Amino acid sequence: MTIYSIDVAPTCGEYQTPEVATALARLAECKPADARRVDREFLRTAGELTPKLQARVAHALGLPPDWPSRITPPGGFVAADGAPRILGRLAGAGRVVAATTMSIVGVQRRVADIQDQLGHHLEEDGIYTTSLLRSLKTRPEFWRALAAHLDIRVRDIVHIGSSERADANAPLAAGVGRVVLITGTERSAKAVPRELRADRRLCCVPDLATAVAEATRTPELGVSLGLDGTAS
Incomplete structure (x- = not known):
């Protein structure tokens, strides 16, 4: 799954x-x-x-x-224009959780902000923070802990993110099935180290919409899953 x-x-x-x-x-x-x-x-x-x-x-x-x-407690998360709608497309293809770096200081407020704006597209209690899993996202242990919490294999995770270290290097080292890395421009994608780009589990894309389309694509069929989970 x-x-x-x-x-x-x-x-x-x-x-x-x-x-x-x-x-x-x-x-x-x-x-x-x-x-x-x-x-x-x-x-x-x-x-x-x-x-x-x-x-x-x-x-x-x-x-x-x-x-x-x-100190001023952190918070104030504001979703990017179109992000909730795009995340809804991802939720239409399967279970979705958030994997995020978050200090224990003010964690409740930030989680509440994220839940308020994106939570209806995440599974229940689906915001997994570094403070919850007790590991940094830049370490493979975070991704193994995430899989354990979800009661799945690490290779069953398809991750979307923007950080080379936290969202690509670490999850790939942990053994996730696939990573879609949002790099922005083509020039930024080429800045990703060649050895990392050589990993067939990694795909670099310019934006969130393209990332979701790529993440939900069935490689062997070359199609994407629609809102109802059917191929399109």
Whole structure:
């Protein structure tokens, strides 16, 4: 059984508020790279913002102990024009889940925003975050954990995304069946490393609509699945 997974931002839209790492860098008055490292190592794979974790982040960046109350919680997801309609086409072909990087700080608000705008095309409880699966998307473990949560084989996943590292390298290394990578222009597609483009499971496309058409295409038949799951 094929499961379609899709990245959220920037694949389906954008966040209108600063990322957690940006807010941390501003509060700590530190280098953005340092804040991104702390967010990546401590917050993106945490299942809960415990007092101990809060203290570790404060120590790492020289923040006040109550730093969570001093930053603007992330959120404000806005779907791209046409994204819900295009996602509906994908849902017509099979089960769809979202696979997204998300810090534990403000995770409830971001999930609620995504659910409000895209949730009716996702299966129930179908937003899988790095904090939920306790692994970064750039690691094969994330994709194996996703398959385990869905009770499927990793090779049954067809993924759509925009990041070479998170949406192509890692899932392919984990053994997903197919990846459709949105690269924008033809020039951007050619910037994808040759060894990655050589993987027959990878297809580079310019936009979300083309990605969904490609993801739902049956390779051996050369057709795409329609809204009712029939070939067209």
